[in-house]
Amino acid sequence: MPIRRLVITSLLGAAVITAAGVWWRTAEDSTRHAGASVARRVSLRDPISRVAATADGWSTPVLGLHMDARSFSSRGRFHDASGSAYTIGEARRTDRAAECVVVIGPATSSACDEPRLFSRGPVMFIEGFEGGPAPQQRTGETVSGIAAPAVSAIIVVESNGARHEADFSSGNAFFFAMPRTDLEHGIYLDHMDAIGASGRLLQTIPMDDAS
Protein backbone atom coordinates (compact mmCIF):
# COMPACT_ATOMS: atom_id res chain seq x y z
CA MET A 1 0.00 0.00 0.00
CA PRO A 2 2.73 2.52 0.83
CA ILE A 3 4.43 1.62 -2.44
CA ARG A 4 1.24 2.27 -4.45
CA ARG A 5 0.88 5.63 -2.74
CA LEU A 6 4.49 6.42 -3.54
CA VAL A 7 3.94 5.57 -7.21
CA ILE A 8 0.86 7.77 -7.48
CA THR A 9 2.61 10.63 -5.73
CA SER A 10 5.60 10.31 -8.05
CA LEU A 11 3.40 10.31 -11.16
CA LEU A 12 1.55 13.39 -10.00
CA GLY A 13 4.82 15.12 -9.18
CA ALA A 14 6.27 14.38 -12.61
CA ALA A 15 3.14 15.70 -14.31
CA VAL A 16 3.13 18.90 -12.25
CA ILE A 17 6.83 19.57 -12.87
CA THR A 18 6.45 19.01 -16.63
CA ALA A 19 3.33 21.20 -16.85
CA ALA A 20 5.13 23.95 -14.93
CA GLY A 21 7.99 23.74 -17.41
CA VAL A 22 5.64 24.12 -20.37
CA TRP A 23 3.87 27.08 -18.72
CA TRP A 24 7.19 28.77 -18.00
CA ARG A 25 8.35 28.44 -21.62
CA THR A 26 5.08 29.87 -22.94
CA ALA A 27 5.12 32.76 -20.47
CA GLU A 28 8.75 33.45 -21.35
CA ASP A 29 7.82 33.82 -25.06
CA SER A 30 5.04 36.30 -24.31
CA THR A 31 7.08 38.35 -21.89
CA ARG A 32 10.08 38.54 -24.17
CA HIS A 33 7.95 39.73 -27.09
CA ALA A 34 6.06 42.39 -25.15
CA GLY A 35 9.31 43.61 -23.66
CA ALA A 36 10.76 44.23 -27.12
CA SER A 37 8.04 46.71 -27.98
CA VAL A 38 8.37 50.45 -28.32
CA ALA A 39 7.33 52.69 -25.46
CA ARG A 40 3.96 53.53 -26.96
CA ARG A 41 3.02 49.91 -27.38
CA VAL A 42 0.43 48.83 -24.85
CA SER A 43 0.32 45.48 -23.16
CA LEU A 44 -1.55 42.58 -24.69
CA ARG A 45 -5.25 42.93 -24.12
CA ASP A 46 -6.56 39.84 -25.81
CA PRO A 47 -6.08 36.28 -24.67
CA ILE A 48 -3.51 34.14 -26.38
CA SER A 49 -5.17 31.76 -28.79
CA ARG A 50 -3.51 28.48 -29.51
CA VAL A 51 -3.62 27.18 -33.07
CA ALA A 52 -2.67 23.82 -34.45
CA ALA A 53 0.85 23.80 -35.82
CA THR A 54 -0.06 21.73 -38.83
CA ALA A 55 1.16 22.12 -42.37
CA ASP A 56 -2.30 23.37 -43.30
CA GLY A 57 -2.19 25.92 -40.52
CA TRP A 58 0.67 27.70 -42.26
CA SER A 59 -1.26 28.36 -45.42
CA THR A 60 -4.83 28.56 -44.21
CA PRO A 61 -6.24 31.77 -45.70
CA VAL A 62 -6.98 34.35 -43.03
CA LEU A 63 -8.82 37.43 -44.23
CA GLY A 64 -7.99 39.59 -41.21
CA LEU A 65 -8.73 39.90 -37.51
CA HIS A 66 -12.37 39.17 -36.75
CA MET A 67 -13.17 38.29 -40.37
CA ASP A 68 -15.59 35.47 -41.18
CA ALA A 69 -13.62 33.59 -43.84
CA ARG A 70 -16.59 31.30 -44.54
CA SER A 71 -18.64 34.27 -45.73
CA PHE A 72 -16.18 35.10 -48.52
CA SER A 73 -17.61 35.20 -52.02
CA SER A 74 -15.58 36.01 -55.10
CA ARG A 75 -16.53 38.90 -57.39
CA GLY A 76 -13.74 38.62 -59.93
CA ARG A 77 -10.26 37.32 -60.71
CA PHE A 78 -7.45 39.24 -62.40
CA HIS A 79 -3.74 39.00 -63.19
CA ASP A 80 -1.04 41.66 -63.18
CA ALA A 81 1.71 41.95 -65.79
CA SER A 82 3.95 39.53 -63.89
CA GLY A 83 1.22 36.89 -63.85
CA SER A 84 0.32 37.19 -60.16
CA ALA A 85 -3.34 36.34 -59.57
CA TYR A 86 -5.69 38.60 -57.63
CA THR A 87 -9.06 37.33 -56.44
CA ILE A 88 -11.38 40.10 -55.31
CA GLY A 89 -14.53 39.48 -53.31
CA GLU A 90 -16.51 40.37 -50.24
CA ALA A 91 -16.86 38.96 -46.72
CA ARG A 92 -18.42 39.85 -43.39
CA ARG A 93 -16.87 40.60 -40.03
CA THR A 94 -17.58 37.93 -37.45
CA ASP A 95 -19.75 40.37 -35.49
CA ARG A 96 -21.76 41.05 -38.69
CA ALA A 97 -21.40 44.78 -38.00
CA ALA A 98 -19.54 45.41 -41.24
CA GLU A 99 -19.10 44.10 -44.76
CA CYS A 100 -15.74 44.16 -46.43
CA VAL A 101 -13.92 44.10 -49.72
CA VAL A 102 -11.27 41.37 -49.74
CA VAL A 103 -8.27 41.21 -52.07
CA ILE A 104 -6.39 37.92 -52.18
CA GLY A 105 -3.19 38.48 -54.12
CA PRO A 106 0.43 37.94 -53.16
CA ALA A 107 -0.83 38.92 -49.67
CA THR A 108 -4.41 39.23 -48.44
CA SER A 109 -6.08 42.47 -47.46
CA SER A 110 -9.54 43.59 -46.43
CA ALA A 111 -11.30 46.89 -45.77
CA CYS A 112 -14.78 47.29 -44.35
CA ASP A 113 -17.79 49.54 -44.37
CA GLU A 114 -20.38 49.63 -41.58
CA PRO A 115 -23.01 48.39 -41.65
CA ARG A 116 -23.04 47.30 -45.30
CA LEU A 117 -20.98 47.49 -48.46
CA PHE A 118 -21.07 50.93 -50.09
CA SER A 119 -22.46 52.66 -46.97
CA ARG A 120 -19.93 55.45 -47.60
CA GLY A 121 -20.01 55.52 -51.39
CA PRO A 122 -20.29 53.42 -54.54
CA VAL A 123 -16.67 52.21 -54.55
CA MET A 124 -14.76 50.19 -51.95
CA PHE A 125 -11.11 49.73 -52.73
CA ILE A 126 -7.65 48.92 -51.41
CA GLU A 127 -4.47 50.41 -52.83
CA GLY A 128 -1.41 48.20 -52.42
CA PHE A 129 2.22 48.85 -53.12
CA GLU A 130 5.65 47.31 -52.62
CA GLY A 131 8.68 49.41 -51.68
CA GLY A 132 8.25 53.12 -51.18
CA PRO A 133 6.67 54.80 -49.45
CA ALA A 134 7.48 57.66 -51.86
CA PRO A 135 5.94 56.89 -55.27
CA GLN A 136 9.28 56.89 -57.12
CA GLN A 137 10.61 54.26 -54.68
CA ARG A 138 7.75 51.85 -55.29
CA THR A 139 8.36 48.71 -57.31
CA GLY A 140 4.73 47.74 -57.80
CA GLU A 141 1.35 49.28 -57.18
CA THR A 142 -2.24 48.14 -57.61
CA VAL A 143 -5.75 49.39 -56.93
CA SER A 144 -8.41 46.73 -56.40
CA GLY A 145 -11.98 46.80 -55.23
CA ILE A 146 -15.63 46.31 -55.83
CA ALA A 147 -18.18 48.80 -57.10
CA ALA A 148 -21.88 49.23 -56.50
CA PRO A 149 -24.25 48.01 -59.22
CA ALA A 150 -24.72 51.58 -60.50
CA VAL A 151 -21.03 51.74 -61.47
CA SER A 152 -20.13 50.41 -64.91
CA ALA A 153 -16.45 51.47 -65.12
CA ILE A 154 -13.55 52.76 -63.04
CA ILE A 155 -11.13 55.20 -64.65
CA VAL A 156 -7.75 55.56 -62.93
CA VAL A 157 -6.06 58.91 -63.56
CA GLU A 158 -2.32 59.25 -63.01
CA SER A 159 -0.45 62.36 -61.93
CA ASN A 160 0.69 62.96 -65.52
CA GLY A 161 -2.93 63.06 -66.66
CA ALA A 162 -2.90 59.61 -68.26
CA ARG A 163 -6.27 57.85 -67.95
CA HIS A 164 -6.59 54.08 -67.68
CA GLU A 165 -9.78 52.06 -67.52
CA ALA A 166 -9.44 49.45 -64.77
CA ASP A 167 -10.21 45.82 -65.61
CA PHE A 168 -13.82 45.23 -64.61
CA SER A 169 -15.48 41.87 -63.91
CA SER A 170 -19.09 40.80 -64.34
CA GLY A 171 -19.31 40.80 -60.53
CA ASN A 172 -18.33 44.52 -60.43
CA ALA A 173 -14.85 43.87 -59.12
CA PHE A 174 -12.08 45.99 -60.60
CA PHE A 175 -8.31 45.88 -60.76
CA PHE A 176 -5.58 48.18 -61.99
CA ALA A 177 -1.80 47.73 -61.85
CA MET A 178 0.44 50.76 -62.36
CA PRO A 179 2.84 50.35 -65.28
CA ARG A 180 6.37 49.80 -63.93
CA THR A 181 7.78 52.51 -66.17
CA ASP A 182 5.36 55.07 -64.70
CA LEU A 183 6.49 54.20 -61.17
CA GLU A 184 10.13 54.56 -62.19
CA HIS A 185 9.36 58.08 -63.42
CA GLY A 186 7.76 59.05 -60.09
CA ILE A 187 4.25 59.10 -61.54
CA TYR A 188 1.60 58.35 -58.94
CA LEU A 189 -2.13 57.76 -58.78
CA ASP A 190 -4.00 61.05 -58.69
CA HIS A 191 -7.63 60.02 -58.56
CA MET A 192 -10.25 57.52 -59.68
CA ASP A 193 -13.50 58.27 -61.48
CA ALA A 194 -16.49 55.99 -60.94
CA ILE A 195 -18.52 56.02 -64.12
CA GLY A 196 -22.20 55.09 -64.26
CA ALA A 197 -24.54 54.13 -67.02
CA SER A 198 -24.33 56.26 -70.18
CA GLY A 199 -20.94 57.55 -69.07
CA ARG A 200 -22.16 59.74 -66.24
CA LEU A 201 -19.55 60.57 -63.60
CA LEU A 202 -20.81 59.23 -60.27
CA GLN A 203 -17.88 60.02 -58.00
CA THR A 204 -14.30 61.28 -58.12
CA ILE A 205 -12.07 59.68 -55.52
CA PRO A 206 -8.80 61.50 -54.71
CA MET A 207 -5.96 59.11 -53.97
CA ASP A 208 -3.83 61.42 -51.73
CA ASP A 209 -0.85 59.51 -53.06
CA ALA A 210 1.88 62.07 -53.67
CA SER A 211 3.93 60.93 -50.65
Added chain:
Amino acid sequence: MELRRLWVALGVGCILAFLGAQAAEGDYTQVGQYFRAYVAPSQGGASGYSGGCDAYIVNEADWPGANYARVTYIDTSGNWHYTVKSTSSPLDDVLTVGQSNALGRTKEYCQNASNATAYLLSCSFKDYIFSNCV
Protein backbone atom coordinates in the same frame (compact mmCIF):
# COMPACT_ATOMS: atom_id res chain seq x y z
CA MET B 1 10.08 -7.08 -7.07
CA GLU B 2 8.07 -4.19 -5.60
CA LEU B 3 10.99 -1.83 -6.16
CA ARG B 4 11.22 -2.92 -9.80
CA ARG B 5 7.52 -2.21 -10.30
CA LEU B 6 8.03 1.19 -8.74
CA TRP B 7 10.77 2.12 -11.17
CA VAL B 8 8.76 0.87 -14.17
CA ALA B 9 5.75 2.90 -13.05
CA LEU B 10 7.90 5.96 -12.55
CA GLY B 11 9.42 5.57 -16.01
CA VAL B 12 6.04 5.14 -17.68
CA GLY B 13 4.70 8.11 -15.76
CA CYS B 14 7.54 10.34 -16.86
CA ILE B 15 7.14 9.27 -20.51
CA LEU B 16 3.39 9.92 -20.40
CA ALA B 17 3.92 13.31 -18.76
CA PHE B 18 6.54 14.25 -21.36
CA LEU B 19 4.29 13.19 -24.26
CA GLY B 20 1.37 15.08 -22.76
CA ALA B 21 3.48 18.18 -22.36
CA GLN B 22 4.70 17.98 -25.95
CA ALA B 23 1.11 17.65 -27.18
CA ALA B 24 0.03 20.64 -25.11
CA GLU B 25 2.87 22.69 -26.49
CA GLY B 26 2.77 23.98 -30.08
CA ASP B 27 2.97 27.06 -32.20
CA TYR B 28 0.42 29.67 -31.28
CA THR B 29 -0.67 33.20 -32.08
CA GLN B 30 -0.92 36.36 -30.05
CA VAL B 31 -3.29 39.21 -30.84
CA GLY B 32 -2.82 42.64 -29.32
CA GLN B 33 -2.84 46.37 -29.86
CA TYR B 34 0.43 48.12 -30.69
CA PHE B 35 -0.67 51.72 -31.18
CA ARG B 36 -3.53 54.01 -30.25
CA ALA B 37 -3.40 57.81 -30.51
CA TYR B 38 -4.77 60.88 -32.25
CA VAL B 39 -2.52 61.38 -35.23
CA ALA B 40 -1.97 64.15 -37.74
CA PRO B 41 -1.48 63.39 -41.45
CA SER B 42 1.67 61.31 -42.11
CA GLN B 43 1.95 60.40 -38.42
CA GLY B 44 1.58 56.86 -37.10
CA GLY B 45 2.94 54.22 -34.77
CA ALA B 46 4.94 51.01 -34.89
CA SER B 47 5.19 47.74 -33.03
CA GLY B 48 8.45 46.35 -31.79
CA TYR B 49 10.47 44.19 -34.18
CA SER B 50 9.70 40.50 -34.35
CA GLY B 51 12.35 38.17 -32.98
CA GLY B 52 13.81 35.03 -34.45
CA CYS B 53 11.03 32.89 -33.03
CA ASP B 54 7.93 34.77 -34.16
CA ALA B 55 6.47 36.35 -37.27
CA TYR B 56 3.88 39.08 -37.66
CA ILE B 57 1.05 37.86 -39.86
CA VAL B 58 -1.77 40.42 -39.49
CA ASN B 59 -1.57 44.22 -39.31
CA GLU B 60 -4.89 45.98 -38.71
CA ALA B 61 -5.72 49.69 -38.58
CA ASP B 62 -8.98 50.96 -37.13
CA TRP B 63 -10.03 54.61 -37.49
CA PRO B 64 -13.25 56.49 -38.26
CA GLY B 65 -12.87 55.84 -41.99
CA ALA B 66 -13.61 58.21 -44.89
CA ASN B 67 -10.01 59.47 -44.75
CA TYR B 68 -7.01 57.38 -45.74
CA ALA B 69 -4.94 55.16 -43.48
CA ARG B 70 -2.27 52.65 -44.41
CA VAL B 71 -0.53 49.70 -42.81
CA THR B 72 2.73 48.02 -43.72
CA TYR B 73 5.51 45.68 -42.64
CA ILE B 74 8.94 47.30 -42.31
CA ASP B 75 12.14 45.24 -42.38
CA THR B 76 15.31 46.01 -40.44
CA SER B 77 16.67 48.01 -43.40
CA GLY B 78 13.63 50.30 -43.32
CA ASN B 79 12.05 48.91 -46.49
CA TRP B 80 8.26 48.80 -46.69
CA HIS B 81 6.49 45.59 -47.75
CA TYR B 82 2.93 44.59 -48.62
CA THR B 83 1.65 48.10 -47.88
CA VAL B 84 -2.10 48.65 -48.20
CA LYS B 85 -4.15 51.81 -47.95
CA SER B 86 -7.87 52.50 -47.91
CA THR B 87 -10.60 54.86 -46.80
CA SER B 88 -12.60 51.92 -45.41
CA SER B 89 -12.04 50.87 -41.80
CA PRO B 90 -10.89 48.55 -40.37
CA LEU B 91 -8.13 47.77 -42.85
CA ASP B 92 -6.29 44.45 -42.54
CA ASP B 93 -3.04 43.34 -44.15
CA VAL B 94 -2.45 39.59 -43.87
CA LEU B 95 0.70 37.61 -44.67
CA THR B 96 1.35 33.90 -44.54
CA VAL B 97 3.96 32.76 -42.04
CA GLY B 98 6.22 31.97 -44.98
CA GLN B 99 5.88 35.46 -46.44
CA SER B 100 6.58 37.07 -43.09
CA ASN B 101 9.59 34.83 -42.47
CA ALA B 102 10.99 35.69 -45.88
CA LEU B 103 11.17 39.34 -44.83
CA GLY B 104 13.32 38.51 -41.80
CA ARG B 105 12.64 40.52 -38.65
CA THR B 106 9.88 43.05 -39.22
CA LYS B 107 7.84 45.60 -37.34
CA GLU B 108 4.29 46.62 -38.09
CA TYR B 109 3.51 50.23 -38.86
CA CYS B 110 0.24 52.11 -39.31
CA GLN B 111 -0.14 55.67 -40.48
CA ASN B 112 -2.63 58.45 -41.07
CA ALA B 113 -2.34 58.69 -44.88
CA SER B 114 -4.82 61.52 -45.35
CA ASN B 115 -3.80 64.95 -46.58
CA ALA B 116 -5.42 67.13 -43.94
CA THR B 117 -7.41 65.33 -41.25
CA ALA B 118 -6.27 64.22 -37.79
CA TYR B 119 -8.09 61.25 -36.27
CA LEU B 120 -7.91 58.54 -33.64
CA LEU B 121 -5.94 55.58 -35.02
CA SER B 122 -5.80 52.17 -33.33
CA CYS B 123 -3.57 49.43 -34.69
CA SER B 124 -3.39 45.75 -33.81
CA PHE B 125 -1.14 42.85 -34.63
CA LYS B 126 -1.36 39.10 -34.86
CA ASP B 127 1.93 37.36 -34.15
CA TYR B 128 2.70 33.72 -34.97
CA ILE B 129 5.02 32.25 -32.34
CA PHE B 130 7.14 29.16 -32.88
CA SER B 131 7.22 27.36 -29.58
CA ASN B 132 9.94 24.87 -30.47
CA CYS B 133 12.52 27.51 -31.29
CA VAL B 134 15.84 28.38 -29.69
